[in-house]
Amino acid sequence: MPSNGAAEILVVDDDSTSRRLLARALSGVGFTTRESVDGTDALQQVHEQLPALLLLDFDMPGLNGAEVLKRLRADADPAVAQLPAIMLTGHGGEESEVLCLEAGADDFVTKPINQAVLRARIETHLRLQSMRRQLQQQNGELEAWRSNLERDLEAARLTQQSLIPQKAPALDGWDVAAVYRPVIQVGGDIYGWLRMADERTLFWIVDATGHGASAALLTTLAKLLFHHGSGEHRSPAAIMRAVNDDFRSIFGARSFMTAMCVALDPVSGRATVVGAGHPPLLVRRASGAIESIASSAPPLGLLERTEFSESDVVLERGDAFLLYTDGLLGVPTDAHRLTPEKLSEILQMPNASAEMLLACVLRESAIGNDQKPAPDDIAAIAVKRLG
Numbered sequence: 001m002p003s004n005g006a007a008e009i010l011v012v013d014d015d016s017t018s019r020r021l022l023a024r025a026l027s028g029v030g031f032t033t034r035e036s037v038d039g040t041d042a043l044q045q046v047h048e049q050l051p052a053l054l055l056l057d058f059d060m061p062g063l064n065g066a067e068v069l070k071r072l073r074a075d076a077d078p079a080v081a082q083l084p085a086i087m088l089t090g091h092g093g094e095e096s097e098v099l100c101l102e103a104g105a106d107d108f109v110t111k112p113i114n115q116a117v118l119r120a121r122i123e124t125h126l127r128l129q130s131m132r133r134q135l136q137q138q139n140g141e142l143e144a145w146r147s148n149l150e151r152d153l154e155a156a157r158l159t160q161q162s163l164i165p166q167k168a169p170a171l172d173g174w175d176v177a178a179v180y181r182p183v184i185q186v187g188g189d190i191y192g193w194l195r196m197a198d199e200r201t202l203f204w205i206v207d208a209t210g211h212g213a214s215a216a217l218l219t220t221l222a223k224l225l226f227h228h229g230s231g232e233h234r235s236p237a238a239i240m241r242a243v244n245d246d247f248r249s250i251f252g253a254r255s256f257m258t259a260m261c262v263a264l265d266p267v268s269g270r271a272t273v274v275g276a277g278h279p280p281l282l283v284r285r286a287s288g289a290i291e292s293i294a295s296s297a298p299p300l301g302l303l304e305r306t307e308f309s310e311s312d313v314v315l316e317r318g319d320a321f322l323l324y325t326d327g328l329l330g331v332p333t334d335a336h337r338l339t340p341e342k343l344s345e346i347l348q349m350p351n352a353s354a355e356m357l358l359a360c361v362l363r364e365s366a367i368g369n370d371q372k373p374a375p376d377d378i379a380a381i382a383v384k385r386l387g
Contacts, residue, residue, distance in 0.1 A: 007052035007126050008032045012042040012068070013088070014060045022055065025115055031122070039063025043071060050079055053126055058089040058100065058108075065089075066103035073104040082132070084125040088113065157182075159216075163223050169193050169201060171266045175384040177354035179362065180377075181327075187377035188215025188257075189325045190222055194230055196263060202230055202239070203381055204261040207278065207325040215377075218257060221247070226261075236263045236274040237308040244276065244300045244308075256301035260323055262383075269315040269385055274308050276300045279326050282347060284357075286318025286387070290344040320357060320384035322347060327376030328361065354382040 009031050013019035016037070023033040034051060036042040039060055046054070054072075058065040065087055075081045087105040100108040107121050168176035178191060188208035196202050204226050208218035222243070229242035240261060247257070260278040264271045273281050275295025283291040296309040315321065328343075346364050347357060358380055 008034055009053045009055055009122065010034050010036055010042065010045060010051035011055045012036040012039070012060075012065075013055075013057040014038050015057070018057075022113065026119075026122075029115075029119055039065070039068040042068055046072065046080060046083065050083065052084070052129065053122060054083055054085040055122075056085055056087055056105075058087050058091070065105075066099065069104040084129050086118075086121060086125065159220070163192075163220060164190060165192055171201060173386050174264075174266055175354040175386055176381070177358050178379075178381045179358050180379045182377045188219060189327065189377040189379035190219035191323070191379050191381050192223055192226065193381075194227060196230055197234060200263045200265050202226075202236065202261055202263050203323060203383060204259065205278070205323045205325060205379060205381060206257050206259045207327070207377070207379070208257040209255055218255060221250070222257060222259070235310070236261050236272050237310050240274045240276060240297070240300070240308045241306065244303075244306055247301045248304060251301055253302055256299040258295070258299045258326075260295060262321065262323065264315075264383070269319075271313050271315055271321070273311045273313060276306075276308065277302075279324060279329070282322045282324075282344060283313055283315070284320045284322070284344075284347040284349075286316060288348040290347060292344070315385045317385055317387045320347070320354065320382060322357065322361070322380065322382050324361075324380035325376075325378060327378040328380055354384045357382045357384070 009026060011019055011023045011026070011033055013022065014037060019035050019037075023035055026033050034045065036045050040063055042054070042056070043063070045051075056065045056068060069085055069087075072083060072085070073081055084106050085104065087100040087103070087108040088111060089100060089108055090111040097108060106125055109118050109121065164180055165178065168178070176193075180187075180189065180191070182189070189206065190208075191203075191205040193201055193203045206219060206222040208215045208222065225243040225246050226239065228246070229239040233239045233242055240259065243259070256277075258277040258279075260273070260275040260281060262271050262273050262281065273293045274297075275281065275293070276297045277299030278295045280295065281293040283293065285291070291313070293311050293313065296311070297306050313321075322343075342364075343361065346361055349357065349360065352360065361380065362378075
């Protein structure tokens with residue numbers, strides 16, 4: 001016997017004998033039933049106490065079965081509009097089947113009613129209804145989870161935004177601009193600048209493994225490590241070594257990040273560059289010539305003892321340099337992606353400001369040209385010595 005005691009069926013038929021016999025038969029196999037004398041009464045009962053399923057006679061005076069179903073299907077309450085309904089009809093044939101289904105019935109049974117067939121179809125639609133309710137509940141839980149995730153990501157975005165400089169440093173005779181575009185609310189790229197003890201300005205940029213909240217946590221740590229390292233050490237290589245040692249002591253080579261820093265003396269224009277697995281620094285001379293300074297060490301966090309070598313460059317008036325993460329280059333398999341060589345060509349704009357250089361790079365790159373979301377986080381810093 002089916003365990004359908006909680007699934008109440010509303011039997012609607014203007015013929016009292018047929019209605020009572022059907023209700024009694026269903027009760028005898030374990031269903032709970034309720035009776036309705038016509039279409040108008042059925043609508044009232046459905047709204048007063050929603051049944052689990054509706055058995056509805058097609059031919060009734062006043063509101064027939066089709067009219068009752070049309071009103072139910074148009075109801076503003078989704079539970080009422082989606083109420084499973086089996087139409088009972090005395091007319092056989094395809095035309096009758098089409099009329100029942102067009103009226104909004106989920107199924108139909110022709111008279112005289114085969115009790116075994118009716119019981120099987122009722123159980124089928126009750127099972128389907130139960131599955132729909134479970135799906136709705138799961139969808140509700142997923143929506144609640146999504147809303148919570150959105151709130152968490154927004155909080156993480158605000159936190160990460162607070163770590164990223166919002167204003168360029170005030171360096172007399174220099175023009176500085178920066179851009180940051182995460183794939184989602186938060187990302188694995190971060191940059192910054194800080195004043196060193198010898199009055200130089202250290203520009204640094206990091207690209208952590210992964211995307212989203214986990215990568216954002218690494219960028220938060222990266223900023224703390226760079227600031228701590230600059231307080232303990234005087235050279236860019238020593239700062240990078242301290243960041244690597246501290247990062248690896250925390251994660252033990254389970255995570256890594258690429259990084260590059262430039263220690264700039266704003267008075268002389270002398271800059272010292274150190275890179276760890278990061279895309280090369282590009283230096284654009286006032287003449288339009290481009291120089292590239294590659295990373296000399298592996299990404300931070302991979303090796304316990306890493307040697308970091310420094311490269312020196314002197315920036316004259318009109319010269320500029322670009323620090324950037326590899327998200328600027330797009331997907332490696334993209335035929336139209338921005339390569340370091342193409343990037344160098346774009347930078348050959350001697351009269352462009354730092355802001356204009358970044359805008360041109362973003363415009364000419366593969367990122368955003370087809371209105372598709374960027375495949376990776378993007379961060380970049382452009383620094384130009386004014387003429």
